[in-house]
Amino acid sequence: MDELGRLDLLAADARFDVCGYGGKDSRHQGTSPLRFIYRASLPKGGSICLFKTLLTSVCTNDCAYCTNQVGRDKPRTSFQPDELARLFMDLHHRRLAHGLFLSSGIAVDASRTMESMVKIVEILRQHYQFKGYIHLKILPGAPFDCIEEGCRLANRVSVNMEAPTVQHLARLSSRKRLHEGIVERMRWVKQIVARNEGAVPSGQTTQFVVGAAGETDRDILRTTVALYREVELRRAYFSAFQPIEDSPLEGHEATPPLREHRLYQADWLLRIYGFSPAEVDLALGAAGDLSLTRDPKLTIARRQPWLFPVDVNRASREDLLRVPGIGPVSAGRIVEGRREYSIFSVSQLKKMGVVARRAMPYIWFQGLLPTEKQMCFLPQLDDEPDQAEPSLAGALA
Ligand code: SF4
Numbered sequence: 001m002d003e004l005g006r007l008d009l010l011a012a013d014a015r016f017d018v019c020g021y022g023g024k025d026s027r028h029q030g031t032s033p034l035r036f037i038y039r040a041s042l043p044k045g046g047s048i049c050l051f052k053t054l055l056t057s058v059c060t061n062d063c064a065y066c067t068n069q070v071g072r073d074k075p076r077t078s079f080q081p082d083e084l085a086r087l088f089m090d091l092h093h094r095r096l097a098h099g100l101f102l103s104s105g106i107a108v109d110a111s112r113t114m115e116s117m118v119k120i121v122e123i124l125r126q127h128y129q130f131k132g133y134i135h136l137k138i139l140p141g142a143p144f145d146c147i148e149e150g151c152r153l154a155n156r157v158s159v160n161m162e163a164p165t166v167q168h169l170a171r172l173s174s175r176k177r178l179h180e181g182i183v184e185r186m187r188w189v190k191q192i193v194a195r196n197e198g199a200v201p202s203g204q205t206t207q208f209v210v211g212a213a214g215e216t217d218r219d220i221l222r223t224t225v226a227l228y229r230e231v232e233l234r235r236a237y238f239s240a241f242q243p244i245e246d247s248p249l250e251g252h253e254a255t256p257p258l259r260e261h262r263l264y265q266a267d268w269l270l271r272i273y274g275f276s277p278a279e280v281d282l283a284l285g286a287a288g289d290l291s292l293t294r295d296p297k298l299t300i301a302r303r304q305p306w307l308f309p310v311d312v313n314r315a316s317r318e319d320l321l322r323v324p325g326i327g328p329v330s331a332g333r334i335v336e337g338r339r340e341y342s343i344f345s346v347s348q349l350k351k352m353g354v355v356a357r358r359a360m361p362y363i364w365f366q367g368l369l370p371t372e373k374q375m376c377f378l379p380q381l382d383d384e385p386d387q388a389e390p391s392l393a394g395a396l397a
Contacts, residue, residue, distance in 0.1 A: 203234030211255030
């Protein structure tokens with residue numbers, strides 16, 4: 001198979017690793033070299049063009065959701081480190097790729113494959129003097145020295161959890177070990193970053209395959225929260241499970257993309273809005289899942305009616321952020337604007353970016369009494385939220 005044919009296979013297989021903010025990476029179709037490039041969205045808007053690829057699609061692991069699982073009849077291929085580095089630099093010099101996202105199957109064992117992946121990054125940094133963005137996937141079971149070198153050279157690293165507890169991962173793979181293979185590597189990354197100033201400046205991330213193992217959103221969010229706290233995870237990605245042909249999960253139902261979206265919304269409340277884990281738990285239904293029909297922030301507001309309505313002219317930024325329809329940007333504009341003038345109309349709020357239709361039942365303006373509609377929305381405590389915040393060991397058990 002020629003280089004382009006191999007790149008086609010490996011770039012297509014890399015689509016299962018999400019790297020864009022909000023979990024969205026789009027890829028060009030067609031025959032131009034742009035088909036190897038994924039456009040990943042950035043946190044503050046805009047996007048970056050990444051060459052997203054695997055080093056090899058050969059794998060000795062048996063992850064039931066994965067196209068590359070051992071024994072699956074499919075064409076497989078690999079690159080040598082120097083070949084892949086040269087191909088990336090070619091795309092970079094043609095201004096098609098501004099960064100690299102490098103993942104891989106585990107060809108023989110995790111040590112050797114990880115060594116080859118780190119070698120690619122070394123070639124790019126040292127031989128080609130590439131200074132741009134590199135996201136390096138860390139393989140479960142990779143050795144410490146390899147990870148340390150990878151952390152020294154990459155902007156971001158990630159170890160994929162895939163499932164939130166030991167029991168759920170056991171349903172997906174007979175070979176992966178959550179504590180020894182995955183979480184231990186995350187702890188190593190945290191140690192390496194603590195010891196080496198400037199290592200992995202964009203931090204470490206992880207990814208969950210949502211819905212493949214019968215886990216609930218509560219399981220995923222608990223483990224995510226524990227990872228934020230204990231390994232300083234920068235963020236989690238959620239990837240809705242899609243069954244693939246000729247695999248043990250071929251007949252398993254696909255996860256609706258809306259479930260993935262709800263998890264991102266809940267995660268935003270934790271990371272960006274500063275909601276506590278106990279507050280986010282209020283969004284979970286009796287079965288432990290987020291509603292597909294109502295966004296989590298609205299559910300949380302409805303379950304804490306005593307917090308509302310808030311006075312837009314006096315409320316703290318934190319209280320404003322709990323109002324549906326007010327986000328970090330509009331909350332900041334309200335706080336900034338009212339230093340100079342009073343806010344007394346919906347049109348002022350709209351100009352500040354507030355989604356007034358959603359916010360109105362939850363706010364009032366200084367001097368104006370809350371309306372009847374604002375006073376009458378009722379608590380919806382149809383199930384008891386679990387307020388406990390387990391340790392990482394507790395969350396994984
Ligand atoms: S280790 Fe990675 S590439 Fe291999 S089967 Fe599992 S998810 Fe797929």
